[in-house]
Amino acid sequence: MNTNKQNPYRANSAQGPAQQGGFVSARPAQPRHAANPYSANACGAARPSTQNAVDYSRANYGSNMGGGKHGRGGKHGGSGKSRVWTIVLIVAAIVLAVSLGVLGVIGYGYWHGTKVYDDISATSGLAKEETALADMTVNWDALREQNEDIVGWVYMPGTSIDYPIVQGENDEEYLQKDFTGSTSGLVHKGTIFLSADNAGDFSDSNSFIYGHNMNDETMFAHILAMTDQATFDAARTFYILTPTQNYRCRTYALDVVKNTETNILQPNFADEAAMRSYMTARINDSAVGAPTDVDLASVTKLFTLITCGDDYANTRAVLCGGCVEQAAPANAE
Known part of the structure; x- marks a missing residue:
């Protein structure tokens, strides 16, 4: 902005x-x-x-x-310079006041956006401390009262990633619209959303979930930070929770690609061999050292989290996760 x-x-x-x-x-x-x-x-x-x-x-x-009175170095000459400096100071004061006002509005926008999602998190009733995957439940009815487009929840322990997932009519709808439907203000955090090309029940072999890379380290900003090896290694697990099934995922690669590299967006594969080939390609292109604790042969489902790169417009940071455990939640619908 x-x-x-x-x-x-x-x-x-x-x-x-x-x-x-x-x-x-x-x-x-x-x-x-x-x-x-x-x-x-x-x-x-x-x-x-x-x-x-x-x-x-x-x-x-x-x-x-x-x-004398009318000379260049006299009273009127000095008054002319004084008037110029007075005008300069007034203009500078106005510019400063406007700049501080704009910064205040932007700061408020970031604070308000964070508060909106803090309130939504409280509404969700997400049980995060449970040891069993099935016990990680969400109050889906309460969330649907605020937004009927809710399809899931993404949570990565040890990071700021803890948000509802929606699915819009297209992949532009929730770029600026937050979970409550608001698009007001100078700051637009949007909403974490599932690609419109994916099945809304996460039944595809590879589900793509998008979020903004915000300057206040919220939404999916942490994904780009994971291009640092230590940061990547510190948070390897994330959860995708849905009304019918919970998934525990382990990250196996982090690619930084051009926004035109659409071949990475493969929701389904011809067979298991094609999925293994896809995962191997992601590992080979990874910006960080790929871990060896994910058995590619045992992974049957993928979840891919995507955000903007440092230049926002030209690159994307793509965090690849493989599902290593799944279970129906205790309050499954």
């Missing part, structure tokens, strides 16, 4: 009259025939001659221009 037209979101020394080319003070012009600029008349009064008056007037004018 570009708030100040440059980001997505970031002594003049006074010169004297002579230095500026202005007039300098001049002495009164001397008369042609007397040392005193004024000559005495018959009555004893001092009166300048016509030529002397002209010379004196010119000299006095020059004096005024050099440093």
